Amino acid sequence: MSVQTWTFIIVGLSFALYIGIAIWSRAASTKEFYVAGAGVHPVINGMATAADWMSAASFISMAGLISFMGYDGGVYLMGWTGGYVLLALLLAPYLRKFGKFTVPDFIGDRYYSNVARTVAVICAIIVSFTYVAGQMRGVGVVFSRFLEVPINTGVYIGMAIVFFYAVLGGMKGITYTQVAQYCVLIFAYMVPAIFISMAMTGHAIPQFGFLGKVNDGSGMFLLDKLDQLHHELGFAEYTDGSKKLIDVFAITFALMVGTAGLPHVIVRFFTVPRVKDARLSAGWALLFIAILYTTAPAVAAFARTNLITTVSNRPYSEMPEWFKNWEVTALLGWVDKNNDGIIQYVKGTALDGKGPVQAKENGVAVRGASGEIVVTNPKTDNPNELYIDQDIMVLANPEIAGLPAWVVALVAAGGLAAALSTAAGLLLVISTSLSHDLVKMQFRPDISEKAELWWARGGAAIAVMVAGYFGIHPPGFVAATVALAFGLAAASFFPAIILGIFDKRMNRQGAISGMVVGITLMLYYMLKYKLGKFGGGTPDDWWFGISPEGFGTVAMFVNMIISLVVSRLTPPPPENVQAIVEDIRIPRGAGGAQAH
């Protein structure tokens, strides 16, 4: 059977499974819709959190990114896992004890202020929308590459599926579909990784293969071989970084703190029955995440070695099938600068512009002297002739390693599972913000349970539409959005929550001024250095040498300092709020999440 047939079968089966689960686990009350009735087993919740957390970017792009960044890729590996330690130790148990439905609930009650609640709602919506647009796009991209439908059709199909189980099942439906999606995505990630590790190093476990020797008879360690190849071709050594230490620190820290402040991750810890389950659940979540995150650097190193040995200084005519398939998609492109028919892959940017622009005649790609697709980008004056998109690395891995068609199809299903599970979690945050934090808590406190549930479903429906719109018309800032989402979460929620738990003296004035200044500063830096507003600036102008991706760290500390100073200059919080803080610090007495 062909790859496409296999993809239809496997993706179709996985979708049928998600829909079946959604019908089985419909939500009947707002408590079920918002927090799955607060009755989810910690291991189940850990698995759902892992699927919620690992997005299309983790599944498709991360290994490729690391494979081009080498050591510097560690910022993502540490940054996107270390945040769970902060979650488990500093946030999850206390927020679970607090026992409401949402993050703005906590901010609003702890800071006895609807202004604070509104600031939190706005942050939650901005963070979630910036993040979800990329997920819908990811669904479209996977569909278009593996099933050869237009990207937009892919986005519509993704919208329909998410609409079905998020609107119907709420958190309860999402939780159980995410468990299924975790199983699909981890299986889809591990199978090719294990095959490739076996082929290249003889170790079945990729994490060991990463430390092992290559199978090519040279007796060299994989990483040494990679360093040597990089050295010969003029790249920085794979195991050496090229970013400044201070920036590596700032990015890692911002990603960790941002992870711990993301509302769709935090809210998952409201779904378990007890405080001790919230702690334990964070441990399980990180364990499930770590399986993929420790495999990714191994995949990155295998793929990088494979790529270099396959293409470097080899004639185009000898290139394997996958090389030519990806060339057609314009994610890979070759310009024969010295007309020798041989691929020179060395340090430097091969092409000017974002990606290869293919020359076409009557809709058919024009072929050059060696049979390659001609690209019309202006040539750069360095000797590098090859452009490779980092997203290819994971998607093409099974083909590069010559694995059977069903494995390739599995990767498509895995990418879709990763994108859909994250999108659903984010959509729930948006819908809850509308129905609970705005309608119920601010405009119509006397609303009935049934009406609130309809608002929640309606909110989810609207959120799906808006997310789909962004998926089809991706705004120009999509590339910057992940960093923006983490930076904003780090600069706003994290300090407000931490100080709300650990500093009893923290008051309304302190928290609000901290959040407002933190977000504003982060947005300003992002707009200036990422999007060129306010006069723009080059990396030489960065404050303390810190990139926009890492600036969340600075904004977070500024938020904390302002909160602390302002709170000490203004009256302490009322007695009953101080009693709340005392109460959330001890586990006993955590009931189910309470309706107000």
Next chain:
Amino acid sequence: MADPDNKLVKYWKRNLLYLVVLLGIWFLVSYVFGIFAADALNSVRIGGAKLGFWFAQQGSIYIFVILIFVYVWLMNRLDKEYDVHED
């Protein structure tokens, strides 16, 4: 809340002590071993990898997982000791 022997204050202090120690390890393995001291550690090897590089791409993640489970174990014990555990 009635708290005759400052029991809850002591419970909270012990909790903070655990946090300081565990987050100290968290900082050490990622920021010190994986970033600031990575170059120095790279002269040592674990299998085919330089140690600093390994901490940045593998080791710190394993230790993060262990840290959370150790915290869970410590806190469950502490909750029982101070009689603030659930059910």
